[in-house]
Amino acid sequence: MEFPFEVDVVFGERITTVDQHLRPSGRRGPTVTQVNLQRQLMTIIDEMGKASAKAQNLPAPITSASRMQTNRHVLYILKDNELKPTGKGVVIGFLKVGYKKLFVLDRHGAHNEVEPLCLLDFYVHESLQRHGYGKELFEHMLQHERVEPYQLAVDRPSEKLLCFLRKHYSLRETIPQVNNFVVFEGFFDHQHAPAKKLPPKRAEEEIKPYSLTDREFLKEEVEPPWPLNQSRSLTRSSSLGNSPVRSCLKPFLNEQELLKNLRLCPSHSAAHHLLNGETGSPAAQRRRTR
Numbered sequence: 001m002e003f004p005f006e007v008d009v010v011f012g013e014r015i016t017t018v019d020q021h022l023r024p025s026g027r028r029g030p031t032v033t034q035v036n037l038q039r040q041l042m043t044i045i046d047e048m049g050k051a052s053a054k055a056q057n058l059p060a061p062i063t064s065a066s067r068m069q070t071n072r073h074v075l076y077i078l079k080d081n082e083l084k085p086t087g088k089g090v091v092i093g094f095l096k097v098g099y100k101k102l103f104v105l106d107r108h109g110a111h112n113e114v115e116p117l118c119l120l121d122f123y124v125h126e127s128l129q130r131h132g133y134g135k136e137l138f139e140h141m142l143q144h145e146r147v148e149p150y151q152l153a154v155d156r157p158s159e160k161l162l163c164f165l166r167k168h169y170s171l172r173e174t175i176p177q178v179n180n181f182v183v184f185e186g187f188f189d190h191q192h193a194p195a196k197k198l199p200p201k202r203a204e205e206e207i208k209p210y211s212l213t214d215r216e217f218l219k220e221e222v223e224p225p226w227p228l229n230q231s232r233s234l235t236r237s238s239s240l241g242n243s244p245v246r247s248c249l250k251p252f253l254n255e256q257e258l259l260k261n262l263r264l265c266p267s268h269s270a271a272h273h274l275l276n277g278e279t280g281s282p283a284a285q286r287r288r289t290r
């Protein structure tokens, strides 16, 4: 992706790390003021965020400069000096991660409170996909964050990302979840901090089964997590492609298991209605997504 300013000046390094302060690491260019550099960085983040949302058929970007400022996320931005038709350098792609408190089901269906590093957004420019740039970004992130791929939770991965993880890191087997995060086999074996099992007597209302995803704010326009999205799956699948979460989880749960999981759902009756193919009013649907 090209910009009407010198990308090389905004980013001194091939892969630059950016946090909520929006100060690119390794930047140079004494003639450009810091304010200008930050404005340019914000433009890059906004444009890349839009391109990523478009590539994933999301109704709005989940990565933007303003969202970066209000979250403790880390962006890795990859640029290149050689691919520069205009001589200003190009941005190839980015990857966004952040730690999140999640309730994750283990293989036995028990809820575990964990705070893993989550892969939240990942994009390589269309013209440069399948050239190894995604792997370069991902490897850099793994080293910088000191994590192994199987320790990550992935926020609603696209089919391309699932292929990517399968190809480069042999991540195939997922552990079914009732939120939109996907974790892979090995997630619980290698947690840095031991996963905290929830006390068995804890009141159900205290358990938040659907941990907030970075895409949560899109819910009104997109959908609630599976299986509450089933009544809208047709419109959703045409607007967002096949939901890997849906396709990963569905085969694992029969109706009985599903109802067991939905005991933690804010509205049991809503789940029954959905299982029976009833959709309820739009207002009721909205309530169920929260």
Ligand code: ACO
Binding pocket: 052, 055, 056, 119, 120, 121, 122, 123, 124, 125, 128, 129, 130, 131, 132, 133, 134, 135, 136, 154, 155, 156, 157, 158, 159, 160, 161, 163, 164, 165, 167
């Ligand atoms: N179809 C299927 N698999 C693909 C595709 C594709 N169009 N593109 C990349 N891959 C997978 C394949 O496994 C591919 O290996 P192959 O070519 O041998 O089949 C492998 O990725 C290629 O690896 P890289 O070249 O290192 O990856 P790339 O630079 O293409 O980056 C990425 C991968 C970021 C997923 C990129 O394809 C992309 O931007 N896709 C569109 C946006 C997207 O889906 N992002 C993930 C959203 S979900 C989230 O961020 C949590």
